[in-house]
Structures are given as structure tokens and as C-alpha cells.
Amino acid sequence: MFRNSKKKPCRKGTHVWEWERGRCPGEETRRCGRCEQKEAYDPHTWGVWQYESPMTCQQLRYCLVCFEKEVGALIHKWSLSPYYFDENNIPIFVCTHCKETGASEEADRYLMSHEYT
Structure with missing residues (x-):
């Protein structure tokens, strides 16, 4: 990953974190300014899985705060x-x-x- 790159890997505990806010309150992503490693914190309040429509078996759920959609598995009966x-x-x-x-x-x-x- 770092071959032929000016970026050097960070040793444990030496990251220089930069924070980015998401749409949902408390949703944050942090990225190291040195090695560009990313980590995310997902505080979404997910609702229950439900069918996308009466004619499909695709499962969906929505965040009850920001209404972001997460797509799940196909669950046939x-x-x-x-x-x-x-x-x-x-x-x-x-x-x-x-x-x-x-x-x-x-x-x-x-x-x-x-x-x-």
C-alpha cells in the first residue's frame, strides 16, 4: 500500500485524526492525515427490517432519525x-x-x- 508513496504507516497510537461529521447526529468518520486510515462511528437508530414492497423479497431498514436506508438480504418464503x-x-x-x-x-x-x- 505504501510502496512508491510518500505516505508512511503510522505506529500504534500515533495517528493524526481529522474528524468529519455525517448527516445523523453523532455520525462521525475519522481519517488519519498521515496514513489515510479511516474509521467510522455509526450512531444510527435503525428501525426493524421490512420488505421493500409487496412484490419483492428485498429487506430494508431505515434510520429513525435521518431516514438513511440500509439494504439487507433477499429473504424468500x-x-x-x-x-x-x-x-x-x-x-x-x-x-x-x-x-x-x-x-x-x-x-x-x-x-x-x-x-x-
Whole structure:
């Protein structure tokens, strides 16, 4: 990182910190003026995870103070569909929330724990 650079690494405890404020009260980032290492303090008051919309399984949450958005994981609710089968006549999983079809590790675990005919 510092090869061919005028910046030199700081020894432990020798950083020269410069502070920057964020939008949310108490949100601060500090950067060392010598080695440019960055550290952030995140004081956001996050709300609960919720679905982005009724038609998607994308999870979101918002800061209750500044309304900054954080994007989470896709969380599907898989179930076996009585209407969809693959070419080997094996039932296909359908997400009951967004109607996506397919398989996932979560769906595979469901299949292994339930027998079907």
C-alpha cells in the first residue's frame, strides 16, 4: 500500500485524526492525515427490517432519525407449488411472497426434511 508513496504507516497510537461529521447526529468518520486510515462511528437508530414492497423479497431498514436506508438480504418464503413441476416431474419451489420460482439452499433444506410424492 505504501510502496512508491510518500505516505508512511503510522505506529500504534500515533495517528493524526481529522474528524468529519455525517448527516445523523453523532455520525462521525475519522481519517488519519498521515496514513489515510479511516474509521467510522455509526450512531444510527435503525428501525426493524421490512420488505421493500409487496412484490419483492428485498429487506430494508431505515434510520429513525435521518431516514438513511440500509439494504439487507433477499429473504424468500419458499413452499412447494402444486402447479409447477420440472422435466423430471419434481415439484418446483415458489416463493409465496414474490412468486419467484427456483431452488435455494433454504428450499433444499425444506425438501430434505419433508417427503413428497
